[in-house]
Amino acid sequence: MPDIPDHLIRLKGGFKAFLSPPPEGVVRLTVGEPGFDTPKNISDAASAALASGDTHYTRGEGREELCTAWASHLRSRWKIPVEDEGIIITPGAKQALLYAFMVAVREKDEVVLLAPCWPTHAEQVELVGGKPVFVHCEAPSFHPSIDMIRGAITEKTSAIVINSPNNPTGAVYTPEEMISIVQLAIEHDLWIISDEIYTELIWNDTEYVAPASVLGGFERTLTVTGPSKTHAMTGWRVGVFAAPTPIAKVVGRLQGNTCSHIPSFLMPAAELAAKDWSSVEKFREEYIRRRELMLSMLEQIPSLSASEPEGAFYVMVDVRQTGMDATTFAKRAMEEALVQVIPLDSLPGGEGYIRLSYAADDDVIREGIQRLQSWLVQ
Numbered sequence: 001m002p003d004i005p006d007h008l009i010r011l012k013g014g015f016k017a018f019l020s021p022p023p024e025g026v027v028r029l030t031v032g033e034p035g036f037d038t039p040k041n042i043s044d045a046a047s048a049a050l051a052s053g054d055t056h057y058t059r060g061e062g063r064e065e066l067c068t069a070w071a072s073h074l075r076s077r078w079k080i081p082v083e084d085e086g087i088i089i090t091p092g093a094k095q096a097l098l099y100a101f102m103v104a105v106r107e108k109d110e111v112v113l114l115a116p117c118w119p120t121h122a123e124q125v126e127l128v129g130g131k132p133v134f135v136h137c138e139a140p141s142f143h144p145s146i147d148m149i150r151g152a153i154t155e156k157t158s159a160i161v162i163n164s165p166n167n168p169t170g171a172v173y174t175p176e177e178m179i180s181i182v183q184l185a186i187e188h189d190l191w192i193i194s195d196e197i198y199t200e201l202i203w204n205d206t207e208y209v210a211p212a213s214v215l216g217g218f219e220r221t222l223t224v225t226g227p228s229k230t231h232a233m234t235g236w237r238v239g240v241f242a243a244p245t246p247i248a249k250v251v252g253r254l255q256g257n258t259c260s261h262i263p264s265f266l267m268p269a270a271e272l273a274a275k276d277w278s279s280v281e282k283f284r285e286e287y288i289r290r291r292e293l294m295l296s297m298l299e300q301i302p303s304l305s306a307s308e309p310e311g312a313f314y315v316m317v318d319v320r321q322t323g324m325d326a327t328t329f330a331k332r333a334m335e336e337a338l339v340q341v342i343p344l345d346s347l348p349g350g351e352g353y354i355r356l357s358y359a360a361d362d363d364v365i366r367e368g369i370q371r372l373q374s375w376l377v378q
Contacts, residue, residue, distance in 0.1 A: 007126060007127065007129070008127075010126070011123055011126070011127060012119065012123055012346075022334065022340045025338055026334060026338045026339065026340050027338060027339045027340065027364055027367050027368035027371060028340045028360070028364070028368075029339060029340065029341055029356045029357055029360060029364070029365070029368045029369075030340050030341060030342050030355075030356075030357060031357055031359070031360075032167065032229075032313070032314070032357055032359070033228070033229070033232070033234040033359060034229060034232035034234070034283060034313075034359050035359045035360050035361050035364075036232040036283060036286075037232060038231060038232050038233050038236070039231060039232070039276070039278075039279040041272065041276065042231060042233070042269045042272050042273055042276070043269070045268045045269040045271075045272050046265055046266055046268065046269040048268070049264070049265040049266075049267070049268045049269070050265040054264050054265040054267075054268070055263075055264055055265055056264060057260065057261075057264070058261060058264050058267070059261065060252060060255050060256040060260055060261045061087070061088045061089065061248070061252045061255065061261070062087065062088065062089030062261065062262070062267060062270075063267050063271075064084070065271060066089055066267050066268075066270055066271040066274075067084050067085070067087035067088075067089065068084045068087075069271045069274035069275055070087050070089070070240050070242070070274045071083065071084045071086065071087045071242070072084075072274070073274045073275070074087075074210075074223070074225070074242055078196075078199070078208070078210040078212075078213055079210065079213040080210050080212040080213050080218065080223060080242060081212070081213075081218055082212070082218075082223075082242045082243070082244075083245050085245045085248060085249070086242055086243055086244060086245045086247075086248040087240060087241070087242055087248065088240075088241040088248055088251050088252055088255060089238065089239070089240060089241075089261070089262055089267070089270060090226075090238075090239040090240070090241055090255065090262070091237045091238075091239065091259055091262050092226070092228070092237040092238070092239045093195070093197050093224050093225065093226045093228060093239035093240070094120060094124075094239070095239055095255075095259070096224040096226070096239040096240065096241035097120065097121070097124055097193070097195065097224050098124050098127070098128075099222075099241055099251045099254055099255070100193045100222040100224060100241065101124045101125060101127070101128045101130070101159075101193065102128055102254065103191070103222060103243075103247060103250065103251065104158055104159040104191035104193060104222060105125060105128045105129070105130040105158055105159060106129070106130075106158065107128075107129035107130070108129065108130070108131065108156065109129075109130045109131070109156060109157070109158035109159070110130065110131045110132075110133045110154060110156040110157045110158065111125045111130050111131070111132055111133065111157070111158060111159045111160070111161060111193075112133050112135055112149060112152050112153065112157060112159070112160040112161065113125070113132050113133065113134050113135070113161050114135055114137050114144050114149075114161070114162070114163070114166075115134040115135060115136050115137060115347065115348040115349030115350070116137075116142075116168060116169060116316075116344055116347040116348065116349035116350035116353070117134075117161070117163060117166075117167075117347065117349075118163060118167045118168065118195070119346070119347060121161050121163070121195070122134075130158070131156075133152050133157070134348040134349065135148050135149050135152045136148070136348065136349040137169065137171065137349065139307060139316070139318070140307040140308070141171060141307075142166065142169035142170075142171040142307065142316070143171055143173060143174070143177060144173065144177060144181070146177065146180045146181070146184070149181065149184060150184060153184065153188050153190070157188065157190060158190060158191060159190055159191035159192065159193055160181060160184070160185055160190055160191075160192055160193070161192075161193045161194075161195065162178070162181060162192060162193070162194045162195065162211060163194075163195040163198075164178070164196075164198075164199075164208070164311070165198040165199065165201055165202055165309075165310065165311025165312040166198075166311075166312065167198065167312055167314060168314050168316060168342075168344060168347075168350070168353075168355040169307070169309070169314070169316050170307070170308075170309025170310055170311055170312050170313075170314050170315065170316065171309075171310055171311075172202050172204060172206045172208070172310040172311040173206075174206055175206075175207055175209040178209040178210075178211060178214065179209065179214055181211065182211050182214040182216065182217040182221075183216075185211075185217070185220055186216045186217075186220070189220075190220065191220055191221075191222060192211045192212075192217065192220055192221040192222070193221075193222050193224070194210065194211045194212065194221055194222070194223045194224065195224050196210065196223055196224060196225040197224065197225055197226060197228060197229050198229055198311055198312040199225070200229075200230045200277075200280055200284070201229065201230070201284065201287060201311050201312055201313065202310065202311040203287075203288055203291060203309070203310055203311055204310045204311075206310065206311075210223065211223075212242070218244065219244055221243070222241070222242075222243050222247070223240075223241070223242040223243065224239065224240070224241060224242075225239075225240045225242070226238055226239040226240045227270065227273035227274070229312075229313075230273075230277070230280050230283070231273045231279065231280065232279075232283070233273065236266060236269070236270075237262070238262060238266060238269075238270045238273070287313050287358070287359070290313075290358045290359070290360070290362065290365060291309065291313070291315075291358050293358070293362060293365055293366070294306075294315060294356065294358040294365050294369065295308065295315065297365070297366070297369040297370070297373070298315070298317065298369060300373060301369075301372060301373050301376055301377060302321075302377070303319075303321040303322045303376050303377075304317050304318070304319060304321070304322070304372075304376070305317065305318040305321065306318075313357055313358050313359040314355050314356065314357055314358070315355070315356045315357075315358060316344075316350075316353050316354075316355060317341075317353060317354050317355075317356055318352055318353055319352060319353065319354055320352040322376060325343075325345055325351075325352065326343035326344055326345040326350070326351070326352055326353055326354050327343040327345045327346075329341070329343065329354060330342065330343040330354060333372065333375070336375055337371045337372055337374070337375035338371060339368050339371050339372055339375075341354045341355070341356055342354060342355040342356075356368075
């Protein structure tokens with residue numbers, strides 16, 4: 001049998017091993033998706049399109065009215081000066097990220113990642129032939145050190161990846177931090193890949209500043225976003241790639257030669273999501289309440305120490321006082337407490353931590369943390 005390329009064999013599955021549905025009776029505090037259904041008006045838009053026969057090929061980048069809707073949203077909400085032609089609607093934000101890395105990274109280029117980071121960022125860097133360079137963000141805030149980022153930049157560096165609010169840490173980078181990173185990118189002529197999938201989910205008073213909105217940032221920033229986390233549309237696989245128009249045209253050709261476009265009958269729903277944010281505020285209120293519920297319950301477990309998340313819907317929990325590393329903790333929690341959590345030992349900067357999701361329903365959060373407490377406090 002012919003050989004498989006080594007870089008594909010080395011490709012890891014991220015959190016996949018701890019995201020698989022557990023045996024019956026196990027409480028899941030793992031899944032990074034909203035615990036809500038997609039708003040009915042958005043689902044109805046897709047149903048109506050399907051019923052009307054909207055099942056044929058269309059514009060690969062996404063229909064013009066769909067791209068216009070997302071460009072308008074990014075311009076008005078985050079001051080990103082993207083043109084309508086600078087938008088590509090992709091089959092999920094992961095695909096948009098992959099396009100960004102294909103544009104920004106040549107073989108053996110180095111890419112600066114702020115650690116701990118979402119595993120897919122590092123895996124996609126390696127997938128396109130690059131080398132991840134991890135800059136650790138220190139607990140408990142997990143905010144980046146600009147000096148450490150500067151020290152990690154070499155002649156081989158081609159890009160810096162920003163994910164704020166961050167998965168898994170929940171950190172929301174300040175305007176000053178964002179501007180400083182953009183200035184570093186300008187100084188060293190680097191790309192910025194900005195994963196903005198959680199930008200509507202900020203729980204403190206930090207003003208989100210998009211790198212592409214900073215003076216000198218737009219022409220070097222590849223922005224990735226979409227409605228998955230905000231509109232409870234994770235399974236719809238709708239992502240948004242935004243960039244200067246010449247770059248978007250290249251990415252449009254990439255998409256045309258790979259997957260053509262997202263399903264035609266989903267486009268009216270994706271367009272509506274770009275225009276209707278009424279449900280997002282309700283979701284936000286629920287996340288804030290559930291966040292407080294999880295944090296207050298974790299405070300009752302002396303051997304666990306939780307960092308207060310500023311955004312997204314994850315809590316970083318230090319488990320080292322239990323005497324276990326995070327992977328051992330996760331395996332034993334599954335077997336002995338019947339609770340599924342994600343260990344972060346495999347992530348640079350995540351050693352000794354687990355990630356919990358508070359996107360779950362109240363009763364799931366209560367039952368899961370109570371089980372951990374009963375297991376650990378004996």
